[in-house]
Amino acid sequence: MSERHVPLAADTGFIQEQNRPRMADMTDDYDELGHRLSRRGIEIEKITAAVGAFGVAIPTWGVGTGGTRFARFPGPGEPRDIFDKLADCGVIQALTRATPTVSPHFPWDDTGDIAAVREAGAHNGLGFDAVNSNTFQDSPGQKLSYKFGSLSHTDPAVRAQAVAHNLRCVELAVGLGSTALTVWIGDGANFPGQQHAARAFERYIASMTEIVGAVPDGFRVFLEHKMYEPAFYATVIQDWGSSLLAAQELGPKASCLVDLGHHAPNVNVEMVVARLIHVGKLAGFHFNDSRYGDDDLDAGAIDPHRLFLVFNELVDAADRIAPAYMLDQSHNVTDPIESLMTSAIEVQRAYAQALLVDRIALAGFQDANDAMLASQTLRRAYTTDVGPILAVARSRHGGAIEPVAAYRASGYRGRVAAERPARAGGGGGIV
Ligand code: PSV
Ligand code: MN
Secondary structure (H helix, E strand, C coil): CCHHHCCHHHCHHHHHHHHHHHHHHHHHHHHHHHHHHHHCCCCHHHHHHHHHCCCCEEEHHHHCCCCCCCCECCCCCCCCCHHHHHHHHHHHHHHHCCCCEEECEECCCCCCCHHHHHHHHHHCCCEECCEEEECCCCCCCCCCCCCCCCCCCCCHHHHHHHHHHHHHHHHHHHHHCCCEEEEECCCEECCCCCCCHHHHHHHHHHHHHHHHHHCCCCCEEEEECCCCCCCCCEECCCCHHHHHHHHHHHCCCEEEEEECCCCCCCCCHHHHHHHHHHCCCEEEEEECECCCCCCCECCCCCCHHHHHHHHHHHHHCCCCCCCEEEECCCCCCCCHHHHHHHHHHHHHHHHHHHHCCCHHHHHHHHHCCCHHHHHHHHHHHHCCCCHHHHHHHHHHCCCCCCHHHHHHHHCHHHHHHHHCCCCCCECCCCC
């Protein structure tokens, strides 16, 4: 393994040095919050322990600079391959201690040597969460095109190719120690009439049946829906209804992944989450934030309250569910490492706030139809500044009290920029 794989995690002395001048203030803030929470009957240490055990996976594609349909403005030191991506993810984990796993994307991350990828993950202190299959673009050397679809294509040979790719992803996932495959397809139509709505869905189900039927015991398949893009009139798995129908037909190994950006504007996502929990089909999340559509902005950057309300449902059902938590965002104007660290912390923040909800009081107000006090019970948790809990949880696990400040002080970006050649910008393209 070459020099470039040396992770920041190995240099815990640096993080401690960064933390030293911040330690006293953090401890004061934490103690003060502990007193205030104890008056509410909450033991701060329990919350801190739960936050410390919480993790959200980093998408390997997220550490490169993203782009829009119009342009991509590359940043310095962009990762060249999965090994560089794992090094960047290792930095995020070392500083935040909130991202112990990564979610790879194939064929983007395929090197032909999956053992080396797994080893590089371990070297950077990382495990592997759900593996993503890409049949939404054509890859070099691919025989048949996905221009008109993949798993739901009209041509059985294209469908077979897409099925084979997903099965290869399952193999790679097993090689990485991951136990899940996320399937998002770009299949759909740009014109009314272009595609037979029912038949396309049936072809998708038939292809997915082959995939789900071939996965090993204990392995799960996550279905990710998306309302539009790249198809703009209709997509085959366009909403949580289609996703749930498919997951139900595909049986117990299949469940529904919710990407926060993949709904129609104003959809009440926390209600979707509650319903998927009810039917036992909630697979997990791709966290991000948005204002207009599938904006792929940083989690918690636009609507942190929605994130809290989603976590309110998750904490409420914590004894029944074990969802996979992943980020899925596109960073166009920030250093991706800074965005991903900040987003992981925002997800953790929503979780911590949701843990503070007085659920017994809430149930009482709900049963008594006391809308005002029920709503205030949620507000009280949401408006509590849980920052000291997050900082203490991080630093106790060796992370940074101020991850972005520590990251900037580390000079990591400058160092990798010197060894990773600048990448071309220019043309658009969703990445
Ligand atoms: C599609 O927009 C998506 O949300 C899917 O999760 C993809 O795998 C990912 O983004 C990257 O394109
Ligand atoms: Mn996604």
